[in-house]
Amino acid sequence: MSYSLALGPFHPAWLGPQRFILRIASDRVVDVEYQSGFNERGCAERLLRLPLPDALHLVTRICGECSFAHSLAFCQTLERLYRRDVGTRAALIRVAAAELERASAHLRAAGAVLHAIGMDQRGAHLETFSHQCRDMLAQITGGRIPPPFCAPGGLLRDLSSGDRNDLLASLPGISADLYRFIDRLIDQRLLLARTVEVGALPRAAAEQFGVRGPMARASGIRRDVRADQPYAAYAMLAFQPIVQEGGDVHARLLVLLLEAYESVKLVETALQRLPEEDPLVELPGELPHGESSAMVEGPRGAIRYTVESDGLRLTRVEIDTPRQCDRLLARTLLSRAQLDDVMAILASIAICVACAER
Amino acid sequence: MAKRIIRVYRFNTGSCGGCDLEIMAAISDNADIAWAATPQEADVAVITGPLTPGAKAALVALMRDSGDRAPILAVGRCAIDGHPFGRGGVASTAGLVVHSSLDGCPPAPLQIIEAIRRAAGVHEEQRDKRMTP
Numbered sequence: 001m002s003y004s005l006a007l008g009p010f011h012p013a014w015l016g017p018q019r020f021i022l023r024i025a026s027d028r029v030v031d032v033e034y035q036s037g038f039n040e041r042g043c044a045e046r047l048l049r050l051p052l053p054d055a056l057h058l059v060t061r062i063c064g065e066c067s068f069a070h071s072l073a074f075c076q077t078l079e080r081l082y083r084r085d086v087g088t089r090a091a092l093i094r095v096a097a098a099e100l101e102r103a104s105a106h107l108r109a110a111g112a113v114l115h116a117i118g119m120d121q122r123g124a125h126l127e128t129f130s131h132q133c134r135d136m137l138a139q140i141t142g143g144r145i146p147p148p149f150c151a152p153g154g155l156l157r158d159l160s161s162g163d164r165n166d167l168l169a170s171l172p173g174i175s176a177d178l179y180r181f182i183d184r185l186i187d188q189r190l191l192l193a194r195t196v197e198v199g200a201l202p203r204a205a206a207e208q209f210g211v212r213g214p215m216a217r218a219s220g221i222r223r224d225v226r227a228d229q230p231y232a233a234y235a236m237l238a239f240q241p242i243v244q245e246g247g248d249v250h251a252r253l254l255v256l257l258l259e260a261y262e263s264v265k266l267v268e269t270a271l272q273r274l275p276e277e278d279p280l281v282e283l284p285g286e287l288p289h290g291e292s293s294a295m296v297e298g299p300r301g302a303i304r305y306t307v308e309s310d311g312l313r314l315t316r317v318e319i320d321t322p323r324q325c326d327r328l329l330a331r332t333l334l335s336r337a338q339l340d341d342v343m344a345i346l347a348s349i350a351i352c353v354a355c356a357e358r
Numbered sequence: 359m360a361k362r363i364i365r366v367y368r369f370n371t372g373s374c375g376g377c378d379l380e381i382m383a384a385i386s387d388n389a390d391i392a393w394a395a396t397p398q399e400a401d402v403a404v405i406t407g408p409l410t411p412g413a414k415a416a417l418v419a420l421m422r423d424s425g426d427r428a429p430i431l432a433v434g435r436c437a438i439d440g441h442p443f444g445r446g447g448v449a450s451t452a453g454l455v456v457h458s459s460l461d462g463c464p465p466a467p468l469q470i471i472e473a474i475r476r477a478a479g480v481h482e483e484q485r486d487k488r489m490t491p
């Protein structure tokens with residue numbers, strides 16, 4: 001006997017709306033329909049019409065969870081157009097903000113995977129870590145979902161020495177707790193049984209689908225903009241990408257957790273090395289004529305902005321974000337999956353429709 | 359007396375996810391508020407996002423199916439008037455009755471919790487009034 005099961009479009013565990021229609025036979029998924037696109041907002045077109053301060057605000061709200069990553073990519077693109085350099089202090093604070101945002105997003109996603117397999121207590125623990133990172137992000141940027149903080153050439157707000165000392169005092173405790181948490185979690189029998197060889201995306205398929213970020217690295221693809229084309233202050237920080245070979249839910253969970261741990265470490269190193277200098281900048285006036293493009297490693301993978309200017313205003317803005325989900329990918333991940341594993345598989349790819357439907 | 363649990367159903371209608379994250383944070387920190395699995399079970403329906411045309415249809419259909427039982431709370435500036443996306447929000451959506459709203463981009467988790475409790479409380483009062491002749 002077979003039947004259909006519809007998930008979504010609204011679901012408490014998902015940030016945004018999407019719809020899966022699963023064909024189930026003998027408790028296994030035999031076919032998948034996927035529907036998204038409920039939320040097209042036209043942000044790239046709108047950026048063309050906005051004065052710079054409003055554009056800087058809009059890029060922070062294309063995706064709330066990857067807010068700083070978007071504004072960093074946009075600012076780096078404008079820096080190339082304006083030929084503006086960024087000082088070391090601003091670059092290190094940018095790394096700290098970007099890594100806290102990544103850690104918060106990764107820990108929330110990892111927590112959702114644990115909830116989906118019934119490890120609710122540990123899932124809740126990861127949520128707490130995720131909130132802590134977001135609180136620290138607020139200490140640096142002024143908001144848990146950051147307001148405009150990055151500007152072409154530097155920052156709109158400096159980190160006070162009091163806040164810096166505060167952060168440096170709490171970071172070692174958080175990374176030690178996180179390390180202990182990961183160490184106790186990864187070999188748990190229940191976890192292994194529910195995640196190993198579940199929802200596998202083999203490397204070849206991952207390449208073919210063009211997936212990016214932690215999802216690609218969990219399928220053995222060693223690609224990370226922070227290492228491949230270092231920006232901000234990553235070149236100073238001896239960064240190494242984290243890669244796993246399994247391609248399954250376990251590998252994705254591990255990449256999320258290890259990267260979050262590494263992010264917290266990067267924040268600590270970045271803040272330790274802050275030189276005394278003024279990172280604040282005035283917004284630039286006239287736009288130079290030309291075209292430019294820049295890329296950052298966002299929480300879910302590479303984000304590239306490309307802009308073109310006619311000397312008066314932007315005439316083109318392109319935002320290239322990680323592929324999230326579509327029918328083919330959903331089919332590859334879910335077909336033959338046990339019904340009980342569906343939510344864990346979906347949680348492990350941390351789909352976010354905000355970016356895709358900007 | 360055990361406190362009643364307030365069940366919340368959240369409709370993301372094109373938000374950046376920022377308000378959704380803060381609602382998630384608020385709910386995971388407060389034992390008296392939990393998710394509703396379906397809109398029918400909700401005590402409060404929360405709307406985030408600027409009500410994009412694509413989401414509006416799905417929302418209206420779901421609200422109709424659930425018998426418009428729960429009061430609607432709009433969370434976040436973009437749900438109110440579409441800012442910073444330039445258009446949308448409940449302000450420009452005819453035929454949708456929103457009972458209360460909470461400004462902020464995003465509002466803080468504590469404010470969200472208060473607004474949810476207030477929405478549920480007002481709703482309960484009204485229902486009790488209707489039931490006592």
Ligand code: SF4
Pocket residue numbers: 061064145373374375376377378406407433434435436437441442462463464465
């Ligand atoms: S109000 Fe602001 S933070 Fe909330 S969903 Fe809208 S754009 Fe995002």
